Amino acid sequence: MATKHIAVVPGDGIGKEVTAVGKKVLEKIAAKYGHTFTYEEALIGHVAIEATGDPLPADSLEIMRNSDAVLFGAVGHPKYDNDPSAKVRPEQGLLKMRKELGLYANLRPIKLFDELLDASSIKPEILRGADILFFRELTGDVYFGKRERIEDGEAAYDTMIYYKYEVERIARKAFEAAMTRGKKLMSVDKANVLESSRIWRETVLEVAKDYPEVELEHQFVDAAAMLLIKDPRRFDVVVTGNLFGDILTDEASQIAGSMGMLASASVGDGTGVYEPIHGSAHDITGKGLANPMASVLSAALLLDISFGMKQESLDVINAVDAVLKAGFRTRDIANADTPADKLLGTDTIGEEILNRL
Ligand code: NAI
Ligand code: MG
Secondary structure (H helix, E strand, O other): OEEEEEEEEOOOOHHHHHHHHHHHHHHHHHHOOOOEEEEEEOOOOHHHHHHHHHOOOOOHHHHHHHOEEEEEEEEEOOOHHHOOOOOOOHHHHHHHHHHOOOOOOOEEEEEEOOOHHHHOOHHHHOOOOEEEEEEEOOOHHHHHOOOEOOEEEEEEEOOOOOOHHHHHHOOOOHHHHHHHHHOEEEEOOOOOOOHHHHHHHHHHHHHHHHOOOOOEEEEEHHHHHHHHHHHHOOOOOEEHHHHHHHHHHHHHHHHOOOHHOOOOEEEOOOEEEEEOOOOOOOHHOOOOOOOHHHHHHHHHHHHHOOOOOOHHHHHHHHHHHHHHHHEEEEEHHHHOOOOOOHHHHHHHHHHHHHHOO
């Protein structure tokens, strides 16, 4: 039995609707296992700008820093999407949160539930059983290197830069995860061409000495992109840089069928942040149509990674699986064969998940 304090940061749009379900799942788990979870809400994004003028007010950050984990929704509002010149913007809150909390590792599990085999555009016989955990480095690479327009604006460059310490800390996290899974790790780089990838590979090889039980494989990013859809089952834990990870995880999201199914964790020096990969989805906001499973599975990641509660986390994943097995669907994962009485909304499918916990 443990006592934990959780910052609940719903943000904007469907962020609020799905985080409410994720929080209920945490409450249910606490009751079932006799844990004491306390919750504190904080503002971020458009709602924070409206209330305070700041997309991440200082007291929100303070609440997150003083918590054991953050359950986050999404930020965004159509107002800013149509006005790229707006100086104060919701996503500034998100980037500042990640930076201030020192979150350098983005974990994206790509788990395909068997019941959703037909929701993907990839053939079922190739997909069945795919279960991948990506570690995308989040604070280095070409996103943060020196960039410039030169030669009177006729040319531009960006700098792909990696420090050994940045590679080492994320490699270590990936090896640790590999130890708890299939003891297989794939490191993705472009070491045949890029010097920053050579330092990446050298550093991963150094860290590997501490994990002799883990079978380490190196792939070049172009080959990895091809293998991901040719044979997704050969992937288990993958570690890669910021740019390659950005591209490969978007590609891999298609393995799971819908954005509404994909959870993520951002971890590092400070409090871990757990969030769906989707955004605030203005097109369905307020309609009760959002699939809350990405938030519920984010809560499962939170239990596992920040609290070390493996069984509790597994219970949550199993509850989602059971709801899918029972045939219940939200609109994003339904098809023409889904009977009307199995087609549920955000709260009603949330109730089905809670019932199975
Ligand atoms: P989005 O992820 O919000 O939506 C893309 C499409 O997927 C929409 O058609 C939406 O209805 C659907 N969708 C997303 N999540 C769903 C769910 N849980 N259940 C059912 N359907 C779901 O991306 P979009 O439309 O490009 O951006 C909307 C806003 O969200 C923008 O303001 C954008 O800046 C922001 N955004 C925020 C992110 C974050 O907070 N991490 C990430 C991506 C976008
Ligand atoms: Mg991306």
